[in-house]
Amino acid sequence: MKVLVIGAAGMVGRRLCERLLADGGLGGRAISALTVFDVVGAGLPQGAVPVKEIAGDIADRATMARLVAPRPDLIFHLAAIVSGEAEADFDKGYRVNLDGTRHLFEEIRAQGEGYCPRVVYTSSIAVFGAPFPDVIGDDYVNAPLTSYGTQKMIGELLLNDYTRKGIFDGVGIRLPTIVVRPGKPNKAASGFFSGIIREPLAGQDAVLPVDDDVRHWVASPDAAVGFLTHAATMDLSGLGPRRCLTMPGLSVTVGEMLESLSRVAGPEVASRVRRVPDETIRGIVAGWPRNFAPDRALAAGFGADASFDDIVRAHIRDSGHAAPGQDQGQPDAAGLADGGRR
Amino acid sequence: MKVLVIGAAGMVGRRLCERLLADGGLGGRAISALTVFDVVGAGLPQGAVPVKEIAGDIADRATMARLVAPRPDLIFHLAAIVSGEAEADFDKGYRVNLDGTRHLFEEIRAQGEGYCPRVVYTSSIAVFGAPFPDVIGDDYVNAPLTSYGTQKMIGELLLNDYTRKGIFDGVGIRLPTIVVRPGKPNKAASGFFSGIIREPLAGQDAVLPVDDDVRHWVASPDAAVGFLTHAATMDLSGLGPRRCLTMPGLSVTVGEMLESLSRVAGPEVASRVRRVPDETIRGIVAGWPRNFAPDRALAAGFGADASFDDIVRAHIRDSGHAAPGQDQGQPDAAGLADGGRR
Numbered sequence: 001m002k003v004l005v006i007g008a009a010g011m012v013g014r015r016l017c018e019r020l021l022a023d024g025g026l027g028g029r030a031i032s033a034l035t036v037f038d039v040v041g042a043g044l045p046q047g048a049v050p051v052k053e054i055a056g057d058i059a060d061r062a063t064m065a066r067l068v069a070p071r072p073d074l075i076f077h078l079a080a081i082v083s084g085e086a087e088a089d090f091d092k093g094y095r096v097n098l099d100g101t102r103h104l105f106e107e108i109r110a111q112g113e114g115y116c117p118r119v120v121y122t123s124s125i126a127v128f129g130a131p132f133p134d135v136i137g138d139d140y141v142n143a144p145l146t147s148y149g150t151q152k153m154i155g156e157l158l159l160n161d162y163t164r165k166g167i168f169d170g171v172g173i174r175l176p177t178i179v180v181r182p183g184k185p186n187k188a189a190s191g192f193f194s195g196i197i198r199e200p201l202a203g204q205d206a207v208l209p210v211d212d213d214v215r216h217w218v219a220s221p222d223a224a225v226g227f228l229t230h231a232a233t234m235d236l237s238g239l240g241p242r243r244c245l246t247m248p249g250l251s252v253t254v255g256e257m258l259e260s261l262s263r264v265a266g267p268e269v270a271s272r273v274r275r276v277p278d279e280t281i282r283g284i285v286a287g288w289p290r291n292f293a294p295d296r297a298l299a300a301g302f303g304a305d306a307s308f309d310d311i312v313r314a315h316i317r318d319s320g321h322a323a324p325g326q327d328q329g330q331p332d333a334a335g336l337a338d339g340g341r342r
Numbered sequence: 343m344k345v346l347v348i349g350a351a352g353m354v355g356r357r358l359c360e361r362l363l364a365d366g367g368l369g370g371r372a373i374s375a376l377t378v379f380d381v382v383g384a385g386l387p388q389g390a391v392p393v394k395e396i397a398g399d400i401a402d403r404a405t406m407a408r409l410v411a412p413r414p415d416l417i418f419h420l421a422a423i424v425s426g427e428a429e430a431d432f433d434k435g436y437r438v439n440l441d442g443t444r445h446l447f448e449e450i451r452a453q454g455e456g457y458c459p460r461v462v463y464t465s466s467i468a469v470f471g472a473p474f475p476d477v478i479g480d481d482y483v484n485a486p487l488t489s490y491g492t493q494k495m496i497g498e499l500l501l502n503d504y505t506r507k508g509i510f511d512g513v514g515i516r517l518p519t520i521v522v523r524p525g526k527p528n529k530a531a532s533g534f535f536s537g538i539i540r541e542p543l544a545g546q547d548a549v550l551p552v553d554d555d556v557r558h559w560v561a562s563p564d565a566a567v568g569f570l571t572h573a574a575t576m577d578l579s580g581l582g583p584r585r586c587l588t589m590p591g592l593s594v595t596v597g598e599m600l601e602s603l604s605r606v607a608g609p610e611v612a613s614r615v616r617r618v619p620d621e622t623i624r625g626i627v628a629g630w631p632r633n634f635a636p637d638r639a640l641a642a643g644f645g646a647d648a649s650f651d652d653i654v655r656a657h658i659r660d661s662g663h664a665a666p667g668q669d670q671g672q673p674d675a676a677g678l679a680d681g682g683r684r
Contacts, residue, residue, distance in 0.1 A: 090507065129583065139475075139483045143502070143584050150503040154496050160485070161492040165432065241471065242485050 001029045004072035006058065006104065007079030008036035008044070011181055012122070012224045016076060017044050017051075019225050024048050026074070027233030037067055038079065058100030061107070068107040071115050074232055075168075077104060078122045082188045086148040097151030105158055109167045119159065120231045121172040123244055125217055127153040130287040138246065138296045145287045156244040163243050171231045171239070173302075176219040176249030179257075180315035189284045193218060196254070197261055197312060200272035201319065209278035212255035215290040219249040219304065220311045221318075227302055234301060242296075248304035250311070251291040260308040265316070343371045346414035348400065348446065349421030350378035350386070353523055354464070354566045358418060359386050359393075361567050366390055368416070369575030379409055380421065400442030403449070410449040413457050416574055417510075419446060420464045424530045428490040439493030447500055451509045461501065462573045463514040465586055467559055469495040472629040480588065480638045487629045498586040505585050513573045513581070515644075518561040518591030521599075522657035531626045535560060538596070539603055539654060542614035543661065551620035554597035557632040561591040561646065562653045563660075569644055576643060584638075590646035592653070593633040602650040607658070 003020060007013045017036055021044065025031050035052045036042050044051050056063040058079045068075075079100060086093030101121075108117060126149035127142045144150045156172050163170040181194040192209055193216060199206035219227075227247050236243070252260075262270035294302070305311050345362060349355045359378055363386065367373050377394045378384050386393050398405040400421045410417075421442060428435030443463075450459060468491035469484045486492045498514050505512040523536040534551055535558060541548035561569075569589050578585070604612035636644070647653050
C-alpha cells in the first residue's frame with residue numbers, strides 16, 4: 001500500500017507519520033512506500049518503509065499532480081493555514097485551504113477510471129458557529145464564523161460530492177481542539193488551551209486569557225492520530241453520503257483542565273497559570289462550540305480520550321518533563337500497547 | 343442607484359428585470375441604470391431606465407471585472423447551471439456555479455475600501471439532502487446530494503464569509519422549486535412539477551413520473567421576484583452572520599397540486615396528466631425536502647404564496663391561457679396592485 005501524507009510537518013501530521021513508520025502498516029496491510037509533503041521537510045527517519053519527502057506549495061497545481069501521479073492507495077490531507085493566520089491573511093487562507101484542497105481532489109479525478117483512493121481529510125469543529133444548542137448533534141447546521149471554518153466546510157462539501165461521484169472514497173474528520181500541543185504556540189487563537197498545561201509543566205508561567213468556566217471540546221494528539229488511522233481503515237459503506245464526522249472529544253472547562261493539572265502534577269505547577277483576561281480572545285472563544293453529541297462517529301468506532309487527567313499524563317510522557325507532584329505521569333501498560341489510541 | 347443583474351435571461355432573472363423596469367426603482371430609490379448579464383441577451387426593452395445588456399461567460403474573470411467596475415450599488419446573482427446539467431457536466435457546474443460566483447465576489451473585493459454593495463444571491467433548497475426530519479428547521483444541517491446543491495452551498499458559505507469581512511453586504515435566498523415555470527422545460531429534474539400544470543392548461547398531455555403522495559416545497563415565479571426585491575431592500579442588520587435563508591414556500595403533494603388544477607381549470611384539464619412512473623426520477627425526488635419551518639425568513643418579512651390555487655391562477659393570467667373550467671383565473675385587484683408579490 002502506497003501512502004501519501006499532505007501536511008506532514010505539522011504537529012498531527014508528523015505524529016501520524018511516526019506512527020505509520022513505527023507500525024510499518026495499517027489495518028493489516030503493509031506500507032510499501034510513504035510519501036510526505038509539506039511546505040518544509042518533515043525530517044522523518046528512513047527505515048523499513050521507504051520515505052520520500054517533497055516540499056512545496058499545495059496551491060501549485062503541478063505539485064499536486066506530481067504527488068498524485070504515483071496513484072497512492074491512501075491519502076491523508078492535513079495541510080492547512082490555521083484559524084488565526086487564515087483570518088489575518090484572507091488570500092493565503094483561501095489559496096491553501098480551498099484551492100489546495102480542490103487541486104488535490106481534481107488531480108485525483110484527472111487520474112481517471114480505475115483509480116479511487118481513500119482520502120482522509122482533516123476538518124475542524126470550526127465548521128460550527130454560534131449560536132449553539134447546549135449539545136451540538138450531528139444534524140446541526142454548519143455555520144462557520146471564521147474564514148478557516150468556511151474553507152474547511154467547503155472542503156467537506158467537495159469531499160462529499162467527489163465521493164458521491166465515485167472519484168475517491170473520502171472521509172472527513174472534524175478534529176476537536178488538540179490539547180496538549182507540544183512545542184511552541186502556533187498562530188491558532190485556541191493556543192492557550194495547550195499553553196496553560198504545557199508551559200507550567202515546563203516550569204514556565206502561562207497566561208489564561210479567558211474565565212475558568214469557559215468550556216471547550218478537546219482531544220489529545222494521540223487521539224487525533226487514532227482518529228486518522230481509524231478513518232483510513234474503517235468500512236465507510238455504512239456512512240452514506242455524509243462523509244464528515246465530528247470526532248469524539250472531551251467537553252471540559254478551563255477550570256477542570258487546571259484541576260487535572262493540579263491533580264496530576266501538583267498544585268505548585270498549576271499555580272504558574274496567571275489569569276490575564278483578554279477581551280479579544282474572550283470574544284473569539286465565545287463563538288466556539290462547547291459540547292457535542294458525536295453519535296455518528298461513536299457508532300463508527302471512533303473513541304475519545306478517557307479523561308483530561310490522561311491527556312495531561314500523556315503530555316508529560318511525550319515531553320519528558322518529570323512532574324514535580326505526587327503523580328509522576330507514567331502511562332499504564334495498556335496505554336503504551338495500543339499506541340496511545342484511547 | 344445602479345443595479346446589476348447576473349443571470350438575467352433565465353426565467354426568474356428576466357421577470358425580476360421586467361419588474362425593476364416597470365417600477366423604475368426599488369425600496370424608494372430610483373434606478374439610474376440597469377446592467378443585465380447572461381450567456382445570451384435578455385432582450386429587455388429600453389425605457390425610462392437605461393438598460394445595458396452584456397453577454398458573456400460568468401467564469402471569465404475579466405468579464406466579471408468589467409461588470410463590477412462601474413460599482414453597482416445592488417447586485418442580483420441568479421446565474422447558475424441547474425441541477426440536471428450540473429450533475430451531467432461536472433466541470434461546467436463547478437466552473438459556473440462555484441468559480442463564477444467566486445470571481446464575482448473577488449472582483450467586488452478588488453474594488454477596495456469604500457465599496458460595499460448589497461449582493462442578493464439565489465440559492466436553493468438543494469443545499470439540503472435526505473434524510474430529513476418531517477419539517478426542516480433553520481438549524482438543520484446542509485448536506486446536499488447533488489453537485490448543484492454542493493455548489494450553491496459553497497456559494498452560501500463564501501457569501502457569509504465575505505459579508506462577515508465587510509467586503510459586501512450579502513443575503514442569500516434559498517428558493518423553493520418554482521412552479522409554474524412558463525415556457526419549455528429546462529434541464530432540472532424538478533421540471534414535472536411545472537409540467538403537470540403548464541402542459542394541461544396549454545391543451546397538452548403531461549407526464550407525471552412520481553406518485554400522487556409525493557410532497558414538495560414550491561413557490562410561484564411572482565413569489566420568487568418578491569423574495570428578491572425584499573432581500574434587496576430589507577434591513578439586514580438583524581440577520582447576524584447567517585445570511586442565507588430558506589424562503590417560505592407551500593408544502594404540497596402532487597395530488598393536491600392536481601386537485602388545485604381541477605378546481606381552478608376544471609377536471610377535463612386535470613385529466614390530461616398521465617401517470618407514467620419513472621424509477622430514476624422517483625429516486626431523485628425521494629432525496630428532496632418536503633417541508634420547512636422557514637422561521638427566520640418569515641421573521642425577516644418574506645412571505646409565501648397564499649395557496650396553490652393562487653399559483654395556478656397566476657400562471658393562467660401570465661400565460662394568457664383561458665381556462666376552460668368554471669374559474670377563469672382572474673386575479674383579484676390586490677394581486678395586481680402589489681405586483682403579484684403574495
